[in-house]
Amino acid sequence: xxxxxxxxxxxxLVYRYPKRLEPALNxxxxxxxxxxxxxxxxxxxxxxxxxxxxxxxxxxxxxxxITHGAERKAVVAWVPQEYxxxxxxxxxxxxxxxAGMLDLTTNEATRRVDAALSACLLHEFxxxxxxxxxxxxxxxxxxGIALLQQPDVLLLDEPTVGVDPQSxxxxxxxxxDLMRAGTAVLYATHYMEEVSxxxxxxLLLDHGRVLASGALDTLLRGEGDxxxxxxxxxxxxxxxxxxxx
Amino acid sequence: MTNPRHHLSKLxxxxxxEWRLLLRNPHGLAALFLMPSAFVLVMSFTLKNxxxxxxxxxxxxxxxxDKSPIAAQWSREWLARPxxxxxxxxxxxxxxxxxxxxDAGIIVHAPWLGDDGRPRTEAVExxxxxxxxxxxxxxxxxxxxxxxxxxxxKIAAAEAGPFASVLLSSAASSxxxxxxxxxxxxxxxxIESGRTMTAVQQSVPAWLIFGMFFVVIPIAGVLIQERNxxxxxxxxxxxxxxxxxxAGKLIALMLLNWVQLAFMLLVGRVLxxxxxxxxxxxxxxxxxxxxxxxATSAAAVGLGLLIAARTRSFEHAAALGGGINVIxxxxxxxxxxxxxxxxxxxxxxxxxxxxxxxxxxxxxxxxDPDAAFILPRAALLLAFAAVCLLLSWQPIRHQEPA
Numbered sequence: 125x126x127x128x129x130x131x132x133x134x135x136x137l138v139y140r141y142p143k144r145l146e147p148a149l150n151x152x153x154x155x156x157x158x159x160x161x162x163x164x165x166x167x168x169x170x171x172x173x174x175x176x177x178x179x180x181x182x183x184x185x186x187x188x189x190i191t192h193g194a195e196r197k198a199v200v201a202w203v204p205q206e207y208x209x210x211x212x213x214x215x216x217x218x219x220x221x222x223a224g225m226l227d228l229t230t231n232e233a234t235r236r237v238d239a240a241l242s243a244c245l246l247h248e249f250x251x252x253x254x255x256x257x258x259x260x261x262x263x264x265x266x267x268g269i270a271l272l273q274q275p276d277v278l279l280l281d282e283p284t285v286g287v288d289p290q291s292x293x294x295x296x297x298x299x300x301d302l303m304r305a306g307t308a309v310l311y312a313t314h315y316m317e318e319v320s321x322x323x324x325x326x327l328l329l330d331h332g333r334v335l336a337s338g339a340l341d342t343l344l345r346g347e348g349d350x351x352x353x354x355x356x357x358x359x360x361x362x363x364x365x366x367x368x369x
Numbered sequence: 370m371t372n373p374r375h376h377l378s379k380l381x382x383x384x385x386x387e388w389r390l391l392l393r394n395p396h397g398l399a400a401l402f403l404m405p406s407a408f409v410l411v412m413s414f415t416l417k418n419x420x421x422x423x424x425x426x427x428x429x430x431x432x433x434x435d436k437s438p439i440a441a442q443w444s445r446e447w448l449a450r451p452x453x454x455x456x457x458x459x460x461x462x463x464x465x466x467x468x469x470x471x472d473a474g475i476i477v478h479a480p481w482l483g484d485d486g487r488p489r490t491e492a493v494e495x496x497x498x499x500x501x502x503x504x505x506x507x508x509x510x511x512x513x514x515x516x517x518x519x520x521x522x523k524i525a526a527a528e529a530g531p532f533a534s535v536l537l538s539s540a541a542s543s544x545x546x547x548x549x550x551x552x553x554x555x556x557x558x559x560i561e562s563g564r565t566m567t568a569v570q571q572s573v574p575a576w577l578i579f580g581m582f583f584v585v586i587p588i589a590g591v592l593i594q595e596r597n598x599x600x601x602x603x604x605x606x607x608x609x610x611x612x613x614x615x616a617g618k619l620i621a622l623m624l625l626n627w628v629q630l631a632f633m634l635l636v637g638r639v640l641x642x643x644x645x646x647x648x649x650x651x652x653x654x655x656x657x658x659x660x661x662x663x664a665t666s667a668a669a670v671g672l673g674l675l676i677a678a679r680t681r682s683f684e685h686a687a688a689l690g691g692g693i694n695v696i697x698x699x700x701x702x703x704x705x706x707x708x709x710x711x712x713x714x715x716x717x718x719x720x721x722x723x724x725x726x727x728x729x730x731x732x733x734x735x736x737d738p739d740a741a742f743i744l745p746r747a748a749l750l751l752a753f754a755a756v757c758l759l760l761s762w763q764p765i766r767h768q769e770p771a
Contacts, residue, residue: 208603224382225607
């Protein structure tokens with residue numbers, strides 16, 4: 125695959141939950157390109173999680189479609205906001221278990237576990253039960269489990285919630301490393317500075333609709349003569365200041 | 370392309386994961402192993418004299434207020450028995466009962482013989498200590514009545530003249546008290562199996578079933594965490610189907626039930642006799658036994674999965690699961706043997722999964738099981754397991770919140 129190759133594209137996705145009048149997603153389109161990160165922004169309940177669930181195949185859209193790159197079906201990995209692993213298993217046992225769920229030879233599974241431990245600096249905590257690890261280590265383990273899949277597309281759902289600045293900086297560095305290695309990233313967060321630091325594209329959702337999408341630089345320039353001071357100003361311009369929950 | 374070897378390896382890893390998590394859950398293990406063992410020990414000793422018909426007479430104090438020769442001879446023969454003591458007054462008897470030196474007291478009022486020369490039942494008063502077992506008290510009362518009847522018969526025979534007197538004067542003519550005052554009684558289980566019915570033989574299967582159903586605690590601990598932390602959802606993105614998740618849990622927890630079984634058999638076979646109780650008799654029909662354990666295990670794990678799948682928090686599942694298990698156990702006759710229940714409750718117990726399990730298991734451990742008795746109960750348990758699994762499938766399949 126070349127740089128700028130689209131590995132996963134969504135077109136006009138519509139999804140409505142049962143017994144809900146309003147669709148959770150209404151005509152959302154998106155392209156995830158190799159080596160590029162798209163910042164997924166929106167207030168609570170805007171449809172970010174639904175979009176992620178459609179992209180990782182957990183739900184099927186009622187209309188619209190998702191297409192994979194022309195060369196092969198993209199491997200999509202997901203890093204949920206929750207610590208989605210077993211707290212009573214050690215970091216290594218968690219990684220081994222999830223590697224065991226993939227169709228890999230024993231040697232390949234071991235290699236990927238070691239690679240994940242190295243990439244997320246988890247060797248020191250490998251034998252420690254996840255329950256006893258700090259928030260930062262748990263976030264790294266959460267990411268490490270997704271890396272076992274060697275993904276073409278990485279869907280990150282608020283991956284830095286509750287960690288200290290050092291761990292946040294480490295996680296952002298790892299995301300940049302993955303992008304350099306050619307992984308396409310969708311980065312959902314409420315932290316605007318993280319989007320500014322990692323993403324070149326943004327997709328701003330509210331009430332299931334796209335409010336703004338495109339290159340971050342272009343969007344920051346604004347439609348009139350006055351550019352937005354920062355991403356937060358752009359965000360509140362589109363979504364207003366009213367509380368959502 | 371699906372690879373069967375990979376599916377098998379995936380399933381094994383899921384089972385191993387459940388086992389690792391179980392072994393790291395001390396509270397769950399305590400509920401599964403220590404709790405039923407403690408119940409077996411306590412109930413084996415508590416019910417020891419309730420289930421055995423040959424209950425020993427309680428240690429009894431006698432106060433003889435009637436000094437007539439016949440009353441004196443009658444009470445002397447009673448006092449010659451083991452654990453019988455004579456007291457000079459009611460106060461002394463009361464003090465001994467209070468100090469628990471004796472368990473019961475007999476006061477023979479004056480006059481013991483009525484105007485017609487026969488012993489008067491109302492002239493004999495029985496006092497019971499607060500801890501005397503009802504069965505022991507019942508035996509004392511029965512033997513007292515019987516021996517008074519004997520006295521009455523001897524007096525009647527003596528009055529009837531020389532011929533009757535000769536007929537009744539056997540070698541024991543001087544004895545007013547018979548050596549064996551009660552007929553031999555046997556339960557149907559004992560007649561069928563030729564084994565003596567002991568409390569441990571009744572307690573081990575009963576509390577094993579109870580312990581097996583407590584598998585809901587470790588199931589809920591893991592499943593609810595997996596769901597709330599979205600680990601189940603993550604497993605889906607790793608290509609693990611809900612069916613594989615359920616199968617992994619079912620296999621791991623049914624294996625755990627077999628470990629529980631081995632542990633409980635050890636308790637009954639080794640620990641109970643070590644502490645002075647009867648040993649569990651393992652001369653049983655193993656084919657029927659294995660079928661009943663497998664069916665009971667499937668029902669227990671099925672119910673555990675259903676409760677865990679349909680509750681939102683571990684606290685909710687533990688309270689609901691524990692409550693349901695205790696109610697099911699009470700209805701089924703696990704806590705109190707069915708023979709002590711009133712007939713209506715005995716009928717109700719036939720409609721409970723633990724009741725089906727207990728019927729089958731007790732037939733194996735106490736009686737002589739056959740296909741006509743075991744198969745319907747095993748089938749009911751397996752059907753119950755299937756319904757539970759079916760009802761837990763839906764929430765496990767749709768774990769994502771809307």
